[in-house]
Structures are given as C-alpha cells and as structure tokens.
Amino acid sequence: DGGITQSPKYLFRKEGQNVTLSCEQNLNHDAMYWYRQDPGQGLRLIYYSQIVNDFQKGDIAEGYSVSREKKESFPLTVTSAQKNPTAFYLCASSIVGGGRRWLNEQFFGPGTRLTVL
C-alpha cells in the first residue's frame, strides 16, 4: 500500500493544543485533499489543493489549516478552535487534467485517528 501515506496512525491531543497530521504522496499527483470521517456521516471535505502554494476550503474548514509547500506533501493542522476534533482523518490525492475537466479517481491514505483527551 505505497503511494500515499499518513502519519501518525493514532494521535492523542489534549484540549487547547494544536496538532499536525502528515500526508505524503509519491504518485506525482497535483491535487490533494483532506477529509474527516465520523461514524454514520460519510466523508466530509475539509480542504483541497490543486497545485503547490494554493488551496481551497471545503465544507468544514473551520478550525483547520493546511499548507502546500511541496507537491508531495499536504499537512493538516487541527487547531484549538476546532470544537469537536475527535475523528478519523483521511488524506487523498488525484491527478489533474483532462481537457473536459473530468474529476479523476482519488486515492486515499490509510488515515489518522485523532482523539482529544
């Protein structure tokens, strides 16, 4: 299961702390995404990035921040402003292209389970 990796697998945070989740891909994909998964809620988009040094908010960006300094990396910071951060976080990547702007398959990482103590 190479290609896209996330670390750590499990993360514990005390209230009031910021934590950063790592996501790295060696698929040479331009686009990267962060999703949050809660039981019974599906996957909800937090942020996405189509190219280096550019990113857009998804549906639930409040309390999160990202950076995209390198094509391979898209770290997610869960800030103390996120009221309910306990969840399973999934990173994904995809190619960008297609003359008709078709969305392409997103490949997911193994996820990070964050628990707030």
Added chain:
Amino acid sequence: GENVEQHPSTLSVQEGDSAVIKCTYSDSASNYFPWYKQELGKRPQLIIDIRSNVGEKKDQRIAVTLNKTAKHFSLHITETQPEDSAVYFCAASPPGAGSYQLTFGKGTKLSVIP
C-alpha cells in the same frame, strides 16, 4: 452546494444474492459518480465510477447505473460473497472550473451472510 443521499444505511443479504445501493444527488450539473468500498479499519478504495455521458457501466459482478433525469445512480452487486462485506460510499462531483470536490453519501454497511 451538492447534496448526496444514500440508501439504505445497512443491508444484509445471503451469500449469492444480489445487493443494490441507491444514491440521489441534487445538482443536475454533476458529472462524475464514483463508488468506494471501505473495509473495516482500511482506507476507501474506488470500485467503479461512471461519468454523466454514459448510463451504465459494468465490471464483473459490479455494475453502476445512472439516471440523469431523475438524478439518481445505483450500485448493483451480483452473486455476493462474504468478502463483499464492507461500507460502500457513493459520491458526486459538481462541475466547474477548478472544481475538484467530491460530495459523499453517508455510506451503506453491507453484510453478506454465508
């Protein structure tokens, strides 16, 4: 924005029977509809997808149908096997310049009983 409804939330079938999961979407301009399978504790993986320029796509025991008029699409699994047990997610992608978002349904937990 796009809204995707998925039904049922849980589904139990006997091994060898067929399973059908249905999704509806709200944005008539959406043009890409993937289905992901997530086994317990693992990452979601694409199993099949369909684009708005086709009505049906099949891959061995799995098929997806799309009805653009009614704005719904369905996943069909025939001859189910115990290894088909997982959570299945549908998704839809609204079009637009630079839009690379997927909106997911809430998932269907499929249990195949041996």
